[in-house]
Amino acid sequence: MKRAWLGLAVGMALSGAAMAEGRGGSEVAAVNNKQYLSECSACHMAYPPGLLPARSWQKLMGNLSNHFGDDASMAAATQQALTEYLLANAADNSDYRRSRRIARSIPADAAPLRISEVPYIQGKHDEIPARYIGGNPQVRSLSNCAACHVDAAQGNFSEHGVRIPGVRGGGWDDDD
Ligand code: HEC
Ligand code: HEC
Incomplete structure (x- = not known):
């Protein structure tokens, strides 16, 4: 009896985790954090966290005052909350296929x-x-x-959703 109950609890915990991570997706999880969307989309798209491993986000969020030559610093509490969101959904913590490939392609000692x-x-x-x-x-x-991946905001980077602006047909192949 106790055993059956435990099994149910574990099952529920797992399905909760699967929902949070969107298990089984083939692309990259879309951004689902409003604070992240508003804080990190002023100068470029809010990059989905599943595009970089946790160690990269950690490093980036630790130096926002010198962010690629810009000052992107924010209140400490906001920075902390966004860092937690980015780490929890980073490529190496994601079950999305594209994120896993991204994570695997980066040497362990690189960030x-x-x-x-x-x-x-x-x-x-x-x-x-x-x-x-x-x-x-x-x-x-x-x-x-x-600019080229029309569904980038949804975390979709499939080659079928590419339209390169200014290029006739949006394709890049000379044969197109
Ligand atoms: C004040 C403007 C500004 C804000 C706000 C900002 N960024 Fe950036 N970000 C930049 C600039 C400028 C670059 C470099 C763009 C380039 O070289 O083409 C950049 C580049 C990046 C890159 C690298 C993109 C690449 O692949 O080349 C990442 C990742 C990034 N930002 C994440 C973030 C995150 C996360 C936040 C929110 C915490 C944020 N940015 C907020 C200005 C900003
Ligand atoms: C100049 C337009 C352009 C930009 C900017 C661009 N891409 Fe792409 N991307 C393409 C094209 C075109 C392809 C298809 C390449 C091919 O089939 O050989 C592609 C392919 C991809 C793929 C593989 C898709 C598949 O179906 O295998 C991923 C993932 C991807 N891009 C992610 C990104 C990310 C992330 C960024 C921003 C950091 C980005 N791309 C910026 C044009 C672009």
Whole structure:
């Protein structure tokens, strides 16, 4: 009897965790934290936490006053809350397939601050001509995910949802 009850409790705890993590998703979990959305989308899209491992977010959140040359500092309590959200949903703590691949591609001793420098992400874009990215006034940099991935805010980075602005057809292949 006691055993059956325990089993039920464990089962409930697991399904709760699965719901929180969105187990089984093939892409990246969408941002579901309002505070994060408002604090981290002033200068660029609110990057989904599943695009970087926990150690990268830890490092980034520890130095917001010098954030890629900008000052993105915030109240200590806000910073703490956002750090907890980012760590809990980081690529290496996610069950989403794309996040797991991102995490696996980064050497254990590396903590990249840029998603655009993650090996898995670089490998996915290394055949796109520079004139479509840096040389494209509507994109400017690979960091600008949402310029080309129309469903980036939903955590969807599938190649089927890509439209490169200023490129006829939105494709990048010469054969397109
Ligand atoms: C005051 C403006 C500003 C705010 C606010 C801001 N950022 Fe940034 N962020 C930048 C700039 C500028 C860059 C560099 C963009 C570039 O080089 O193209 C950047 C880059 C990044 C990158 C690297 C993107 C890449 O792959 O190249 C991450 C990750 C990031 N920010 C996360 C955050 C998080 C998390 C927050 C909220 C805690 C935040 N940012 C708030 C200005 C800001
Ligand atoms: C210049 C437009 C552009 C920008 C900016 C861009 N991407 Fe992409 N991305 C593409 C294209 C085009 C592909 C498809 C490449 C291919 O099929 O070889 C792609 C592919 C991908 C894939 C693999 C999709 C799949 O179905 O296998 C991921 C993941 C991805 N991008 C994530 C990102 C993230 C994260 C960012 C921002 C840090 C970003 N991309 C910025 C154009 C872009």
